[in-house]
Amino acid sequence: MSDFDQDRIDDAYTILSKIGNISRSPALSSLEGMAPHVYDAFDGEVLFDIYYDGGRDFKSITFTEIFSHGLLISPCNDAMRYDMALHALNDEDPSVPAERILGWGRIDKYQLRKRLSRKPVPAAVFLPGTNLLSDKVNWAQVQAAVDAGALVKMHPITSAGWERRLKQEFGSRLVSKGESGFDLLAAAERVYTTSNSEMGLLGILMDKPVDLVEGGVTSKRPIYRQLYEAVLPQDNPKAALEKLLGSRHAGFYWPWHDSSRPLEIVNAMRTFAHA
Known part of the structure; x- marks a missing residue:
């Protein structure tokens, strides 16, 4: 055992x-x-x-x-x-049509505040939890996305220490960990994430361009990574993911x-x- x-x-x-x-x-x-x-x-x-x-x-x-x-x-x-x-x-x-999944409405794993603004944003970066921030994020890619207008969404499980560091780094571009990630995802025209996150998969189902911003040696370990690797290279990632679902x-x-x-x-x- x-x-x-x-x-x-x-x-x-x-x-x-x-x-x-x-x-x-x-x-x-x-x-x-x-x-x-x-x-x-x-x-x-x-x-x-x-x-x-x-x-x-x-x-x-x-x-x-x-x-x-x-x-x-x-x-x-x-x-x-x-x-x-x-x-x-x-x-x-x-296949499972994207509409069947998205029809559940706001798909947040945690009880988070509804996003008040309905304005579209050029892009959103969804960070993983605290245990992965040190060596599993390509911060140069994140910064490039922010410079191009992206907002950065903290994971709901982010330590106070990392929250302070992220606020210092990204200031007003940082979205609270208590705000709905799904609402931000729906507003974003482009999505950046890591393969530890469901947010990129939901972005694919919404027919948005999705990029992985992973740092260091990319591990096979993330439990969703095989899904990203299977569908992102396809001509139609959304249809490919619907097939996998x-x-x-x-x-x-x-x-x-x-x-x-x-x-x-x-x-x-x-x-x-x-x-």
Whole structure:
């Protein structure tokens, strides 16, 4: 048993240890009824919101929330995740139209203030949480975007120390961590983000140009990165992402799916474990 086996999507201590005292979106509570089907589908280790690169012996899977209304289930192996995301581009599963996802309205993972201004902005930079700010952000790219008119959105989980540093650096171009990221995303004409964030994926669904501003050696580890790598090189990233959203190979489990969906995803993983 690993140190993370007791981390559960419906456990208050688990959530508190991950995000502190910030309030999560009420929509996330609906996922608690979906999570047990993930545990039932796999007889090995099932991790929530924790990932490591294990072997292709396929002993562990992980799942996390996606767009506040679904689950993304992945094998704990980098090669399998990326192989399966590429395979998903051409499998037989039907696509999920962007309108079905965006029809949920404001998709913020946390309870954030509504953005008052409805004016469009040239671009928005969505930063990751505190633990990734030091070495996973290309700050030269961020500064170039700001110089061209972009606003910088702090992640809701940003430490006080980093908040002070960002205010000193970007001044009035910095958007409060308590303000809705989704509202800013909707107003932005261009999106800059890292592959740890869902915001770029939502931007792709909105048909906006999306760029990754990642620093240092780019790791395969971010749990959404295989999605970005699969769809961004395509001629039509939006259509490609819609295809992945419906694919068992990409690992998506939505509330309209039957409870057998996680088992279908795990069975697809088994094929790639022995490839």
